[in-house]
Amino acid sequence: MLIDTHAHLDYPDFADDFDEVLARATNAGVTRIITIGTSIESSRRAVELAEKYSNVFAVVGVHPSYAEQAEDDVITPLRELAKSPRVAAIGETGLDYHSLPSAKVTRERKTQVIDALQADIEAEIESGIHDGALKSKQASLFQQQLDLAIELRLNVVIHQRDAWHATLALMREYGREVSGVFHCFGGTKEQADEVIALGHLVSFTGIVTFKNGAAVRDVAAALSLGEFMVETDCPYLAPDPHRGKRCEPAYTRLVAESIATARNSTLEEIARATTETAEEFFRLGR
Numbered sequence: 001m002l003i004d005t006h007a008h009l010d011y012p013d014f015a016d017d018f019d020e021v022l023a024r025a026t027n028a029g030v031t032r033i034i035t036i037g038t039s040i041e042s043s044r045r046a047v048e049l050a051e052k053y054s055n056v057f058a059v060v061g062v063h064p065s066y067a068e069q070a071e072d073d074v075i076t077p078l079r080e081l082a083k084s085p086r087v088a089a090i091g092e093t094g095l096d097y098h099s100l101p102s103a104k105v106t107r108e109r110k111t112q113v114i115d116a117l118q119a120d121i122e123a124e125i126e127s128g129i130h131d132g133a134l135k136s137k138q139a140s141l142f143q144q145q146l147d148l149a150i151e152l153r154l155n156v157v158i159h160q161r162d163a164w165h166a167t168l169a170l171m172r173e174y175g176r177e178v179s180g181v182f183h184c185f186g187g188t189k190e191q192a193d194e195v196i197a198l199g200h201l202v203s204f205t206g207i208v209t210f211k212n213g214a215a216v217r218d219v220a221a222a223l224s225l226g227e228f229m230v231e232t233d234c235p236y237l238a239p240d241p242h243r244g245k246r247c248e249p250a251y252t253r254l255v256a257e258s259i260a261t262a263r264n265s266t267l268e269e270i271a272r273a274t275t276e277t278a279e280e281f282f283r284l285g286r
């Protein structure tokens with residue numbers, strides 16, 4: 001019995017064969033799925049799915065990549081949605097500096113053969129100003145959602161990409177008031193220890209099954225049971241041997257199997273421990 005603690009079941013990728021996707025999950029022993037909202041609309045769809053299917057639970061929040069399009073007030077609708085007894089946490093929220101304008105400029109420049117220096121500098125200055133505005137919008141949305149989680153006594157699903165220090169600094173201000181899971185964990189053992197020491201958890205995706213995923217696999221092998229959960233982040237990050245294709249909740253089993261092998265453990269043991277951790281974190285009835 002496994003729980004996929006991070007899926008995006010409301011995405012259009014699953015519209016055509018939703019029931020088959022759920023059936024394949026059940027057949028693979030993935031008996032519960034946490035579907036994660038990324039915007040107000042997506043959170044609303046997540047709650048609808050959780051109210052319709054007894055093995056689906058919802059997490060409601062606004063993803064940092066939506067910061068620019070986000071409504072001025074996201075908290076009123078999130079608070080309203082969180083009244084559903086099917087809502088298991090707040091998120092995903094956090095900081096994502098990967099797609100900031102300046103990061104894009106840097107990546108584009110690498111692909112340019114001829115360096116138009118002056119244009120480059122102008123693009124850099126402009127993107128730098130834009131960066132600052134987006135970073136503070138992301139931070140403000142993150143803080144508002146952490147405050148909401150505290151108000152509602154819920155835990156938080158955290159998305160962090162290329163923003164480790166800023167994320168940690170912001171969360172440290174909250175101390176033990178709020179507890180989160182650093183989903184799709186891809187950091188070092190030291191970074192995992194750091195967040196666990198602060199009272200948080202990490203969770204692992206199909207990256208642990210990748211040939212070039214040895215570093216993350218080693219981290220998953222080195223942590224104690226109770227410190228981590230498993231997820232797919234579907235439709236993204238399909239584990240081997242499905243890499244590159246659409247991911248789905250059934251593949252949580254491949255993630256757990258890979259971690260079990262890395263730990264010289266069994267699928268049963270990993271399933272039992274990660275399920276118990278997820279039941280506690282998301283306050284699911286047993």
Ligand SMILES: [Zn+2]
Pocket residue numbers: 006008036092233
């Ligand atoms: Zn996600």
